[in-house]
Amino acid sequence: MTRQPEFTPTPERSVQVPSSPIRLALVDDHRMLLGALTEWIRNAADDITMVAAVASWPELTLHPEFPVDVVLLDLDLKDNIPVALKINTLRSAGVRVVLMSTYSEPNVVREALASGALGYLVKSEDAEMIVEAIRAASKGESFISAELDLALNASDIGGAPKLSAQERRVMALYGGGEPVKSVAYELGISEETAKSYLKRIREKYRVAGIDVGTKVALRRRAIQDGILIQDGPAGSL
CATH class of the missing domain: 3.40.50.2300 (Response regulator)
Incomplete structure (x- = not known):
């Protein structure tokens, strides 16, 4: 009986499949x-x-x-x-x-x-x-x-958030003692829009870890951030 030669399989090469772009x-x-x-x-x-x-x-x-x-x-x-x-x-x-x-x-x-x-x-x-x-x-x-x-x-978690120019105006007027109705009149916007700006301002400060939920707290923060100078709005507004 003729003996068949032994066959040693060639090891498979690992194929690197390129990942999808x-x-x-x-x-x-x-x-x-x-x-x-x-x-x-x-x-x-x-x-x-x-x-x-x-x-x-x-x-x-x-x-x-x-x-x-x-x-x-x-x-x-x-x-x-x-x-x-x-x-x-x-x-x-x-x-x-x-x-x-x-x-x-x-x-x-x-x-x-x-x-x-x-x-x-x-x-x-x-x-x-x-x-x-x-x-x-x-x-x-x-x-x-x-x-x-x-x-x-x-950064200090208490740092001032980024406010738009109109948000700064609203904060200055409201923090300066004006009621929402007067703020709206001064800026030529509706009362609802003025309230919306105040809500947005308070939310931005909340995200920054600062509570300005009351008018007193908002006024204090407006002075601290240079938005309200003494008893009036910042002159740059």
Whole structure:
């Protein structure tokens, strides 16, 4: 009987299967910046595919490629849609969010991250951080720069929140002793709108860890933050 030669199987080689690229959408209403960022990201990262670069929120949600993996979203879109609502909508669709803004105030950053964003970028920071933030978000990890992290940890929780010019006017007048009706008249707005501004002001201070629930507390804080000078509104208003 002829003996068959023994066959030793060749060990299988481990095949590295490349992971799918990160599908990214960018939303910014500054078209020049939108174009520059799009081009930069495409050249800087082979693992990121730019599938949408749009200038408004509706353009994103109606885009044929939506939902994507990660959205790089401008915090400062002037569309009167609360950023918390946008983040909630994206998260419900399985999209991870990185915010970018011109604002670096700790209270603004904290509020954004508390709303569910995984990353926060200040537009003045190095562009390389954009790619780092996108990659981190795609893995469900949070990202802020070392400088911003240091500012958050070092900041006083009692620091003043960012108020709009109109909110500062309302706070100055109301803190200066004017009733809501007079505040509305002075600023040419309705009483309901004036009340809405006061509610927004108090909420911003609440997020910052400061209670201005009473008129006395609001007046004291307005003086402390330079919004109310002595017995009158700040001259810069």
